[in-house]
Amino acid sequence: MSAPILETRGLTKRFGGVPAVDGVDFKLGEGELRCLIGPNGAGKSTFFKMITGQLAPTAGTVLFRGADVTGEERHRLARHGIGIKTQVPSLFDGLDVRESLHLAARRFHGASDARRIVDAILAETHLDAVAGRKVGELAHGQRQWVELGMVLAREPLLLLLDEPTAGMTPDETRRTAALIARLRQRRAMIVVEHDMHFVRMIAEAVTVFHQGRILMEAPIGEVLRDARVREVYLGAHKDRHA
Amino acid sequence: MKRAADRIGIAAIAILGLGALIGVPHVVELFTLVDVAVYCILAILALSLAFVWGFGGILSFGQSAFFGLGGYAYALAVINMGESTVPILLGAIVPMLFAALLGYFMIYGRISDVYLAVITLTVSLIFYHLINSTAGPEYAIGRARLGGHNGIPGLPPINIPGNAAAQLDYAGTFRLSLGALLLVYFGLRALIASRFGRALVAIRENELRAELLGYDSRRYKLIAFVIGGGIAGFAGVLFASWGSFIGPGVFGIAFAAQIIIWILVGGLGTLAGAVLGTVLIQYLTTWLGQSKSVAALIGLAKIDTSLVLGAVLILFVLLVPSGVIPTLRKLWLGRRGASA
Known part of the structure; x- marks a missing residue:
């Protein structure tokens, strides 16, 4: 693996004594794409929230490009280059699509660069036709794309996608x-996903979470064949896995 | 289409405002001129909350505290200095500094919206009780006595900067009040359209998303709160100068609630709504207070305006929940959409 862009050491989050994430050691290389899978409540989203500053870890360390960023505030982590698409789309419902993307791009770019970035994202995400519409009026799939577009407009170094x-x-x-296949050429990514068909489309390496810990880290083929993974997770996803 | 409607609205407001600035003192009687001047001043106060609440998402229930602070700072300074230029500046700066201090603890302490409303109202009520208990002669700053529940009377009118003798007459006070209202209105419109303003609106829409995109929401909200405090303070200066008086009533709960009603009636999230709501409610209050025939019609000697204001608020919440301006805008756009 190349030098890690993200590393966690003993990362832990407890809610009232119950560990949601329990001593996770994780490494992601520059330009690497990793899928996180695991049953509901395995700690995947909590793990994301600690990396992006939405939750403060109970213990452990988060290193981004070698620097300790544990417990830093959300906007500072975004400025370091960490972007997240959340599980439930988190959007500016009262603003139109173009303005939403522009706000994301303008935070880190000049006015003309921001316009160029927004136009490129509108084309890439097929949102051109609804650029002038309020985000709150869009269908669910389009809302997912708007959020993804906003995260991309910032041009993050590390992109976290929670059930995209x-x-x-x-x-x-x-x-x-x-x-995602196009994006991975430009940045590191972690994708949480339940749809195993989708995971097979995009991933090479997979990390399996179970009860707040890493159960297994391996190439996708090996994970799919593993008896433990089948027992704790894939058994419950036979229909989507088939 | 919405942008075209906005442009027509802005042009209409600018033309009407300038026309009123020039023409009104020549055509209305003195009593009306004085009334309209105070409507303008109170509308500036309403604009300060319309900005902080409607665009910054901060329900400052005690916005009257900054209005009162501005008025008192001006009154104490102008009595001691005799000339109004520096006192006017102090009347805006003191509330801004206080808003920065209070806002820092509330916003950086990540106090939730409801508690923020309660805290601001409580602060205003603390000022109310504090000022009320300063009736004795020992409570004075320089030559100016705080006056307790009697307030500070006999304030000189605003003068031309640098010339204490050149004081504004009623027409001048009206022109200053309306001019200031137009300036604040268009200034806030420009601020909302700026990069800062759009980020502020985005934070109001979804604070978490804005932060995940790299915006420090607390900084933006604090700046908005301080700007709102300064505008409210400036309105307090004009109010004190208009009536030659400032009293602790401006810190009271009735006045604080009235500002909320102005905005809800006009429409939260609009600036024009704040102005319209203020004028409508103030006109209604004045008219009911003076109109003996209406009182006689319902068999009363006098109409309790607080009851009427409460009834108006309930009616608006039930029948026009988004307020006058957003409702009119929706109707107009709906009709245009249907005819297109």
Whole structure:
């Protein structure tokens, strides 16, 4: 693995004594794409929230590009270059699509660069036709793309995607997979996803979370064949895995 | 289409405002001129809360505290200095400094919206009780006595900067009040359209998302709160100068609630709504207070304006929940959409 862009050491989050994430040691290389899978409540989203400053860890360390960023505030972590698409789309419902993207781009770019970035993202995410519409009026799949577009507009070094295809049609899911394949050439990514078909489309390496810990880290083929993974997770996802 | 409607609205307000600035003192009687001047001053106060609440998402229930602080700072300074230029500046700066201090603890302490409303109102009520207990002659700053519940009377009118003898007459006070209202209105519109303003609106829409995109929401909200405090303070200066008086009533709960009603009636999230709501409610209050025939009609000697204001608020919340301006805008756009 190249020098890690993200590393966690003993990362732990307890809620009232119950560990949601329990001593996770994790490394992600520059330009690497990793999928996180695991049953509901395994700690994947909590792990993301600690990396992005939405939750303060109970113990452990988060290193981003070698620097300790544990417990830093959300806007500072975003400025370091960490972007997240959350599980439930987190959007500016009262603003239109173009302005939402522009706000994201303008935070780190000049006015003309921001306009160029917004135009490119509108084309890449097929949102041109709804650029002038309020985000709150869009269909669920389009809302997912708007959020993804806003995160991309910042041009993050590390992109965290929490269930990016939830609620998408099969066609939208395929387009998302194609977009992620294009994006991975430019940045490191961690994708949390339950749709194993989608995971197979995009991932090489997979980390399996179970009860707040890492159960296994391996190439996708090996994970799919592993008896423990089948028992704790894939057994419950036979229909989507098939 | 919405932008075209906005442009027409701005042009109409600018033309009407300038026309009123020039023409009104020539055509209305003195009593009306004085009334309209105070409507303008109170509308500036309403604009300060319309900005802080409607665009910054901060419900400052005690916005009257900054209004009162501005008025008292001006009154104490002008009595001691005799000339109004520096006192006017102090009337804006003192509330801004206080807003910065109070806002820092509330906003950086990540106090939730409801508690923030309660704290601001409590602060205003603390000022109310504090000032009320300063009736004795020992409570004085220089030559100016705080006056307790009697307030500070006999304040000189605002003068031309640098010339204490050139004091504004009623027409001058009206022109200053309306001019200031137009300046604050268009200034806030420009601020909301700026990069800062759009980020502020985004934070109001979704603070978490804004922060995950790299915006420090607390900084933006604090700046908005301080600007709102300064504008409210400036309105307090004009109010004190208009009536030659400032008293602790401006810190009271009735006045604080009235500002909220102005905005809810006009429409939260609009600036024009704040102005319209203020004028409508103030006109209604004045008219009911003076109109003996209306009182006689319902068999009363006098109409309790607080009851009427409460009824107006309930009616608006039930029948026009988004307020006058957003409702009119929706109707207008709906009709245009239907005819297109």
